[in-house]
Amino acid sequence: MTVNRFSISAVAIALLALFGAQTPAQAQSGPLRIEITEGVIEPLPFAVPDFVDEGGAGEYARNIARVIASDLQGTGLFREIPREAHIARVSSFDSSIGYEDWKAINAQAVITGAVTVSGDRIVVKFRLFDVFSGQQLGEGLQFAGTTQTWRRMAHKVADAAYSRITGEGGYFDTRVVFVSESGPKNQRLKRLAVMDYDGANVQYLTDSSSIVLAPRFSPTGDRILYTSYASGFPRITLMDVGSLRTQSLAEQDGTMTFAPRFSPDGGRVVFSLERGGNSDLYMLDIGSGGLQQLTNAPSIETAPSFSPDGSQIVFESDRSGTQQLYIMPASGGEGRRVSGGQGRYGTPVWSPRGDMIAFTKQHQGRFHIGVMRTDGSEERLLTASFLDEGPTWAPNGRVIMFTRETSGAGGEAALYSVDISGRNLRQISTDGAASDPAWSPLLP
């Protein structure tokens, strides 16, 4: 990350070194901007005063500001200037913000807003200001919905601010489907759940009567694919999120199925089908029920993931003797190997931008989450631990969430996120143990 003003980070650093307490802001000219690149300087200071209550807003005016601040600060790219340090008071949404007061505390970006609540209806307005340029950054925006969705309003404000300052898409107004875990290691109980990306608003989708694994959202977020043992045997299962109705897919005598993933158009499912001990990849057309075999090898082929344009599939296979990553056309075939380093590579997931593949790597008794280009080059390991597994991409392709499990008899799984630069590793707060996260697209 380079803190704003072209990419003159080196100059900014030099000035900082020379003048000590001198703020980086004074080295700036041009519009407010964070370039999310390799060289870190420091997070961009911002302020979010409590939103103005324009009628009936009560606690929402403050809580919405807090969620926005938490979203931005959580990226590691921004640093909130605490409210105690604010000089200016924002008492009216439409009055001028007094740039000098914000400059004085080195707030480079300020988000102001207002909230109106009547009945169960909430309206949230906001503006984003570039303090050192002395102007508003982008238009003011207004979001409206039910009071139940107040956190989504806050996430949408934060997404807009993030997007305007970084030039990247946001990822705060999203959900994550995951597996909620309880019970000891040898009697683990698992249930499907969804939550906001930051761990709030958990909703359970199944009870814990049977094992569930590796859920995935459909491209529109209204359906979930997962592996269920409800029949006693692993079966790929489709759930409608609204009604919670489930349906077993691709049932064939003498076979078991697992590791299902949607095609980018949501109409097909690529998955592993096991027969007589051997697992191969198959494609199912959900509408017609048509089944097509994609691989035909005596090795284990699993963990498939479509390219965003739907033309290719990356998957893992142990055909070489160890788990490695391969890419084949979506119509099937041999595939070309893409992983080339030492160790075992699994659970490849194609990035939403199409340029990278995230994976799990095992090497010398450690697990890593990593990313590489789709040709296998520029491999970069982002994490290392006893057991890291199963990356999922934020919709903007900048952040990865995954499962980290601790070792030993009391070992437990938790969800973590990390930037694709390897920075900003943090645990997602969940109610109890959790595994197998999968990110939704940005909500509409």
Add this chain to the structure above:
Amino acid sequence: MTLLPKALLLVAAFGLAACNNPDRFGAGGAGGGAGGAGGAGGGFVDTTGLGDPNNPASVAYFNQRVGDRVLFPVDQHTLTPEARQIVVGQAQWLMANPSYAVIVEGHADEQGTKEYNIGLSARRAASVHQLLISQGVPANRMRTVPYGKERPIEVCSSEACYSQNRRSVTVLSVGAGA
């Protein structure tokens, strides 16, 4: 290993797992499963008396004397000579006791990704299944189920436990060919 058939039948009476291998999911088995696979929601509860381990026709005899499980080296699914011998013994017992059906479970240790381990444990279960078939046990008496790393019996994170978790377990239930 001491088996307590009465206690187990009591467990069955409470509608919990009525599997006849009491330790296959560790003690208790509340999360284990009706229908042999971890699902109170999914299947029927079949109750099988374990009997006297000194009675060669008892389930207890099969589990303890014949041996209901075989172990595998890291990331392998080929049966070792010792494992082959146990499975051949299982086949002989099953041929002599045709009223039992079988679920062959495959399992993996935690050193691997979940979905790969399902594939690996499917291979392990299939190795046992195929040998049982080649020894004459009718295929229609048997099913396999891969559990991956979902159901360890030992919980430490070292080879002492991993070696016990890399297993295939042959689970009996009444009702062959049903």
